[in-house]
Amino acid sequence: MNLHALKIFHTISEKGGVTRAAEELRISQPAVTAQVRNLEKELGIQLLAPKGRGILVTDAGQMLASHAKRLFALERELDEAVREYKAGFSGILRIVATYLPANLLLPEWLALYKQEHPSVEVVLNTANSREAVEGLLQYDAEVAVYGGGWEEQPGIEWEELLEDELWFIVPRNHPYGGQEITLAEMMKVPFILREEGSSTRERLFSLCRALNVSPPKVGLQFNGVNEMVRAVIAGYGAIFISSLAVRDNVERGEVERVMVNGTSLLNPIAVCTEKAWVMLFSAVALRVECVD
Template sequence: MALNFHQLHIFFTVAERGSFSAAAQALHMTQPAVTMQVQSLEDYFGTKLLQRSTKRIELTEAGRALMPFAQRSIDLIRDTDTSMSKFTKQLKGRLQLGASLTIGEYILPRLLGPFGQEFPHIAISMKVMNTAQIMEEILNHQLNFGLIEAPVNHPDMHMEAVMSDELWLIVGKTHPLASSRQLDLAEVLEYPFVLREQGSGTRLVMEEQLKNKGFDPANLKIVMELGSTGAVKSAVEAGLGISFVSGSSVKHEVALGLIHTIPINGVNFKRQFYSIYLKSALLPISAVTFLTFLREKDLQQWL
């Protein structure tokens, strides 16, 4: 019997997940099939790799020694897929992903057209939801990967910055600040705000930047919290308050003169958008191809 990557991947997933049943669910395999592959790997090396108990799987000394090699084999396959994705012009398949609200509503629609022209045989299925929902669906194996607006920490998740964005201060056309060419942050914070809900990626980035500049976000005059960027824009346009939103989300309103964007002296709200997926997962080549497209293309030509 020869050593193969499939067995190393299964062993790594069992070790990370802590049980054969959890690994089977993650790999879309039956539990007996997972057990058999790990036993075959143990037979190949002639030693036990996992200690089985009623509570949790634990690595033996040999298992601990094997783990970094299993990890490197997974990384090598991922790197291979990434490199080869540049040549997959005739690739067929379904791209299934989750996107947080700003990305899904305003960013990706402008990118999926160019991607579809380059890879016309990949069908795209996108769910737009908040970051917590995306993570839950990835953990439950309902989504392959997601694109989110703020970094998250989860022991089972791999996260990588794939796009950049910037928040802009927006005001309605009749607002007292509408004629301003530039403002100090202290001036801006004197006015009522309409903001996204607590926990949204946009709100987290804004609050973090305010803290960096020595302002406590708790002192903002918040008159309304809304669950979507579209609702925030409508409220600002109606004169209910001012806000910070992605510059990509207000191009239409700015062009029509309904909303004004104003730079703030010495402050920028630049941020990264991130891809997330399970550390133990190997993404389908369609997903790898799309992430390579995001990393390597000049996306601003479409945004």
């Protein structure tokens, strides 16, 4: 069926005549009439009949007009759904985030986002840095919230949201606690590290290579930041970690920070995705900061 012709007939039925339909559609009356004649020929039924100086919608025409009304109402709903989806007001938002933002930042940001976009279903998956990048590039997620350095990727926008320091942390009452030492001395302590693919782990090893220092001995390996912190609180090893994840523990005296010469490093937290989502997350993060 010619949907363009059907829409013209639907407009005639809604407006009550060819002249009004032509004005609504901004086409000529002969063009309107010709489209309806072609539709009648295609369907094999008469849709309009003359009535005095006007026209009459036949019984067959009324039946078709009833179905067309539902069809074009659905079309308007689809148009609106697409507009809302493109504007970020509906649909599913899949986010992959590294451990730090997933646990310490995104819960508050997403709570604010859901208040403003209740129709959007949000799915958050936690991954290490390598997996987060792969999830975005493989279209398993629309947004990656990423802690650590970022290499440029074609078609992917990157916008930094905040920067955080990376700290060396040891148990309370450790000989290095609160002291200033060299990286070589720090590497004598057994380390608790994240799994391979973690940006913080890779930055620690890169730092050792850059300063020509032997890498740390891996005493324990965990997939999560909280597990690492709890192990140090329990009295074992050292960690290299974002200050956001451990600042409260340091302030409570549960663990101690070690100042290591020549290792003042920053950990950027960024959102990586298509441009529209970058702008949205930046706005949400800014509002959270204003509330705080």
